[in-house]
Amino acid sequence: MSAALRELHDSLLSEEGGTLATYIPELARVDPALFGLALATLDGRVHAAGDADVPFTLQSISKPFVYARALADLGLEAVLSRVGAEPSGEAFNAISLEPGTGRPSNPMVNAGAILTTSLVSGDGPAARFERIRDTLSAFAGRRLELDEAVLASELETGDRNRALAYLMRNAGALRCEVDEALDVYFRQCALLATAEDVAVMAATLANGGVNPRTKEAVVPGPVAEHVLALMASCGMYDGAGEWLLRVGLPAKSGVSGGIVAVSPGQFGIGLFSPRLDVRGNSVRGVAASRVLAERFQLHLM
Ligand code: DON
Structure with a gap:
């Protein structure tokens, strides 16, 4: 092989x-x-x-594994009520949101992944990120480290993701602060x-x-x-x-x-x-x- x-x-x-x-x-x-x-x-x-x-x-390889964490934490029905399961046929950073509700079409596009991250159990963003890191590390079988330079770079340039999060928050789909959701999401990506x-x-x-x-x-x-x-x-x-x-x-x-x-x-x-x-x-x-x-x-x- x-x-x-x-x-x-x-x-x-x-x-x-x-x-x-x-x-x-x-x-x-x-x-x-x-x-x-x-x-x-x-x-x-x-x-x-x-x-x-x-x-x-x-x-984005982090997305399915964070989705797994959210499903294990909340169950399929609760997660599905917040993030859809339909292919968007659109680019990863498209505004793939259900009209009216703001529910993202699936957890693999950025909008759906940002919302999925916000569903993971944890008392505040730091605890939520550590839980995500622990989960991804358990999938890999060793502790995964963070690339601080890539994180800083995305924090500086991630306005499109912020825009997606604001749209979801405005529609009532995202129920935590935009910066809180994005801080954890950018970290998982890095x-x-x-x-x-x-x-x-x-x-x-x-x-x-x-x-x-x-x-x-x-x-x-x-x-x-x-x-x-x-x-x-x-x-x-x-x-x-x-x-x-x-x-x-x-x-x-x-x-x-x-x-x-x-x-x-x-x-x-x-x-x-x-x-x-x-x-x-x-x-x-x-x-x-x-x-x-x-x-x-x-x-x-
Ligand atoms: O949110 C972003 O745009 C990046 N952190 C991840 C996007 C990504 O990997 C898309 N995949 N092909």
């Missing part, structure tokens, strides 16, 4: 298309040539190739993980919420299933339909160039390469996913 990953890695090194995200200026300072792949099996083994041990900020970590996080979802390395039950099995359903329908934003057609796996991308993908009952995949396509998905990450899905017949349908 490791040899197959190395071969895939080498075969995609010549793919130099795509551009770095620049709207969070600190992300534009990353080495664009980085490329790491990792695959974590349910017996606890991790296979890796290339820069799979280089940390990057999780960004948590650092490697492709290997992401593969283990994915394998935990593939394994019904039990981390295959630490054996910790991070979330209940039905929660893991619900998260996978949302990743399948909404994880790749306005590219979700074509992704499901070509790759056929629940997945989530992030603007730092990471992709998490899950083969339920089989293994977790973590990919990292910072150059993005027009939809904000890693060019090499998408290409590698297509090859992996075809080669190992992972397509669920």
Whole structure:
């Protein structure tokens, strides 16, 4: 398996298309040539190739795992009443809100993720963030650190997310202060993980919420299933339909160039390469996913 990953890695090194995200200026300072792949099996083994041990900020990859925390804390019905489960067909930062109620269309777009973060139990933003960090760390099987420079960069430039939060607050959908919700959301996006970590996080979802390395039950099995359903329908934003057609796996991308993908009952995949396509998905990450899905017949349908 490791040899197959190395071969895939080498075969995609010549793919130099795509551009770095620049709207969070600190992300534009990353080495664009980085490329790491990792695959974590349910017996606890991790296979890796290339820069799979280089940390990057999780960004939107944090969203399904925070959604898992909120579902485990509140239950599906309570969460659904606040955040929808419909693919928006729109970009990650679109104003995907239900007319009138301001309820965001799903937890994978920024608006829905900001609202989901506000639902996590915790006495104030600091406690809520620590609970989120603990959860994501349990998914990864090690404590995840925060990239302070990326956090500061997003705090400086995150006005579009603030605008989304104000719209939701105005409609009565967001029930805490805008800055309180965003402080926690920006922090979760700035948590650092490697492709290997992401593969283990994915394998935990593939394994019904039990981390295959630490054996910790991070979330209940039905929660893991619900998260996978949302990743399948909404994880790749306005590219979700074509992704499901070509790759056929629940997945989530992030603007730092990471992709998490899950083969339920089989293994977790973590990919990292910072150059993005027009939809904000890693060019090499998408290409590698297509090859992996075809080669190992992972397509669920
Ligand atoms: O909120 C933002 O815009 C970023 N922190 C995360 C967005 C993101 O990763 C979109 N994914 N492709």
